[in-house]
Amino acid sequence: MKAKEELPECPVATAVALIGGKWKLLIIRNLRVRPWRFNELRRDLEGISQKVLTDSLRQMEDDGLVFRHDYGENPPRVEYGLTELGRQMIPAMDSLADFGAYYKTIVS
């Protein structure tokens, strides 16, 4: 979890710090429905590399947005999902999606 002192004053800047970057919002978009396994997520995101997906998930885990559940099985089985805190992000993501959808109706 990020230390309080590292967070910007501005709440917008805080949100950007948490979900900025190319993939995090897309990861949240997927995880909102149900937990996903690693490679399943990787295939669906299509274009993301292993490393970047790992890094992104780790950061979001550190920030308390995502949980990681390792079933300890063999072959390995690990699932990622949204924490309660991560779920609080959903309305904002929906708003962004609304804007994205609206934008496409305008420019086409």
Added chain:
Amino acid sequence: MKAKEELPECPVATAVALIGGKWKLLIIRNLRVRPWRFNELRRDLEGISQKVLTDSLRQMEDDGLVFRHDYGENPPRVEYGLTELGRQMIPAMDSLADFGAYYKTIVS
């Protein structure tokens, strides 16, 4: 304005394409109140370089989110503000700000 073909299928990805990056949401946060002059914006954002501010504003102008009004005066006077399309972004930004504010109450 971005060509329709360049836009991702997913509305979330579209939004990310438009307001991704470190500064664009912060620029929108400022411009929502009123038009700003270039250096005024630059000073307020504090940390952004000329180049990055210029690039960001140009892209947002190309995407139809921001207008640029050159008064053609001397000394130069140029103002940047949100277009109607850009204003449609405001609710999403408010949602993000809400999330950012909430997040800070949790982690502190």
Added chain:
DNA sequence: CGGGATCCGAGATGATACTG
């Protein structure tokens, strides 16, 4: 004042190989 143009480095991202 409001930029444009150029150069440059760090960090983000990507590709590949390997492991338990």
Added chain:
DNA sequence: CAGTATCATCTCGGATCCCG
């Protein structure tokens, strides 16, 4: 399957200089 480790690449953003 779910990573780690390593190396390559590339984009973002910063520094600097210039102009009308």
